[in-house]
Amino acid sequence: MDTGTESGGGDAFAARVMKKAREVQHAAVQSRAYEIGDGGPTTLDRGEELAMYGTQTGKVTGGDVLPGSRGWKGLEEWYSWIPSIFEPFTKLPDPASFDPIISSFDLVISQFGGHPDDPRGKRGDRIDSTIWGNMDSVANNVMKWHGRAAATFDEFSDPFQYIPHNHCALAHVLSQSTKANQQIFKSARDDIFAIADAAIVALGGQTSSGGTDVSFNLTVVAAVAGFVAAVPSFGATLPIWFAAVAAGAAVGAELAPKGDNHKENKLTANIRGNTTDTILDSMVDSVKRFERLVEQEEDKIVRILRSNLEVVNSKNSQADIVAPRPDLANLRSGEIDSKMGPPLGRPN
Amino acid sequence: MGKYDKDYFAADLEALLRMARIKLPDMADVYLTANHHVSDTGDRDASAFTMTSRVYPAWRDLRDEFQRILGKTADNIGGVARALEMVVGHYADADDEAAAILEESVRDSGPKMRSPRYDKLSAPEMPKE
Numbered sequence: 001m002d003t004g005t006e007s008g009g010g011d012a013f014a015a016r017v018m019k020k021a022r023e024v025q026h027a028a029v030q031s032r033a034y035e036i037g038d039g040g041p042t043t044l045d046r047g048e049e050l051a052m053y054g055t056q057t058g059k060v061t062g063g064d065v066l067p068g069s070r071g072w073k074g075l076e077e078w079y080s081w082i083p084s085i086f087e088p089f090t091k092l093p094d095p096a097s098f099d100p101i102i103s104s105f106d107l108v109i110s111q112f113g114g115h116p117d118d119p120r121g122k123r124g125d126r127i128d129s130t131i132w133g134n135m136d137s138v139a140n141n142v143m144k145w146h147g148r149a150a151a152t153f154d155e156f157s158d159p160f161q162y163i164p165h166n167h168c169a170l171a172h173v174l175s176q177s178t179k180a181n182q183q184i185f186k187s188a189r190d191d192i193f194a195i196a197d198a199a200i201v202a203l204g205g206q207t208s209s210g211g212t213d214v215s216f217n218l219t220v221v222a223a224v225a226g227f228v229a230a231v232p233s234f235g236a237t238l239p240i241w242f243a244a245v246a247a248g249a250a251v252g253a254e255l256a257p258k259g260d261n262h263k264e265n266k267l268t269a270n271i272r273g274n275t276t277d278t279i280l281d282s283m284v285d286s287v288k289r290f291e292r293l294v295e296q297e298e299d300k301i302v303r304i305l306r307s308n309l310e311v312v313n314s315k316n317s318q319a320d321i322v323a324p325r326p327d328l329a330n331l332r333s334g335e336i337d338s339k340m341g342p343p344l345g346r347p348n
Numbered sequence: 349m350g351k352y353d354k355d356y357f358a359a360d361l362e363a364l365l366r367m368a369r370i371k372l373p374d375m376a377d378v379y380l381t382a383n384h385h386v387s388d389t390g391d392r393d394a395s396a397f398t399m400t401s402r403v404y405p406a407w408r409d410l411r412d413e414f415q416r417i418l419g420k421t422a423d424n425i426g427g428v429a430r431a432l433e434m435v436v437g438h439y440a441d442a443d444d445e446a447a448a449i450l451e452e453s454v455r456d457s458g459p460k461m462r463s464p465r466y467d468k469l470s471a472p473e474m475p476k477e
Contacts, residue, residue: 097396305406329427
């Protein structure tokens with residue numbers, strides 16, 4: 001069975017999708033030719049009759065349709081719409097193209113002393129020593145001096161006890177959301193082949209009496225579950241961020257898989273029918289359903305990203321994200337004596 | 349101001365200079381490097397997200413905001429380094445004796461202490477509009 005995650009970039013994937021789509025078309029032609037040759041219970045559709053025999057009597061019910069015959073070629077034309085159903089999926093992004101972006105965010109986390117798999121560190125010590133340890137030292141030295149620039153410096157320095165953790169958290173949210181989006185396309189690439197393969201099996205196995213029912217898994221529904229579950233809980237363990245992502249956590253709690261419902265994260269779908277056309281109708285329904293599932297998974301990521309942006313931009317959390325520019329940073333040469341005077345009370 | 353005071357004053361100036369030339373630029377570097385890594389994603393996103401991606405607009409908005417936050421923080425830290433450099437220069441200019449002690453101390457320090465670094469920090473990259 002083909003899968004979407006075999007090696008190959010966008011063009012190779014697109015070629016494989018279209019090859020598979022033509023296999024579905026061929027299976028449909030074979031199946032319908034068998035039905036007609038078997039003198040099946042239905043008359044030909046007038047359009048189908050026109051494609052096969054150049055007539056529109058509405059009375060043709062059977063007859064052998066052999067490969068290479070005019071009737072066979074007519075069926076190929078009749079089912080030429082099938083590849084177009086799959087064509088949009090040739091444009092599914094290459095999952096590997098997300099890797100450099102994920103690496104960039106992981107490098108950001110490393111810059112702050114975090115680890116991509118454990119961005120806070122067990123106690124966040126390394127993040128503290130990377131930034132806060134240094135900033136605390138600066139504050140201790142600046143605040144020995146007197147004047148407004150020195151006295152208000154702690155308004156700038158103190159937030160560095162927690163804002164680097166929040167910067168790490170933001171990098172983590174962006175990294176994880178990119179991974180989740182990547183996973184959607186990994187799964188989607190597999191799923192579109194699963195639909196096509198199920199259609200081929202169904203078309204090959206259907207009989208005019210009992211029909212056929214082929215089940216397959218749509219894995220795209222599990223693509224985002226890890227992201228939804230991980231990001232809010234990650235946020236909730238941060239010292240300050242937990243308050244800031246309260247809205248995000250609520251979104252996560254709503255979307256996260258619950259208990260036995262984990263099973264719902266691999267959705268079993270079916271292609272069924274007792275004629276070529278009912279099987280193809282079922283396949284088209286599966287493709288449409290699959291498209292909606294992809295959109296639903298993407299929307300879960302969007303909701304969490306929007307929720308986080310809302311938090312970042314809210315007045316309440318601004319101070320948790322960016323330390324206000326200190327007076328000292330705007331100091332002009334004529335103001336030094338008044339705003340940054342030497343330490344008082346040195347020994348004589 | 350006696351000799352004892354001069355030593356203390358020079359030590360206070362040296363401490364500020366150490367902040368201006370080592371601690372603050374090191375921190376600014378962390379933020380600038382992080383800012384550049386986030387900026388790099390702007391050059392790579394077009395090959396990952398398709399034009400019709402439902403996720404991309406929200407992802408881009410948060411990414412851009414994060415890039416601004418990192419850049420602004422780097423800029424603020426660099427501003428403090430610049431100011432402390434100016435403060436030390438101001439008081440050293442006004443006190444020859446403290447300046448001499450400071451100069452000797454700087455000479456005996458590592459290379460990072462020998463010249464200002466705030467003006468060598470690269471500019472933060474801001475999101476493309």
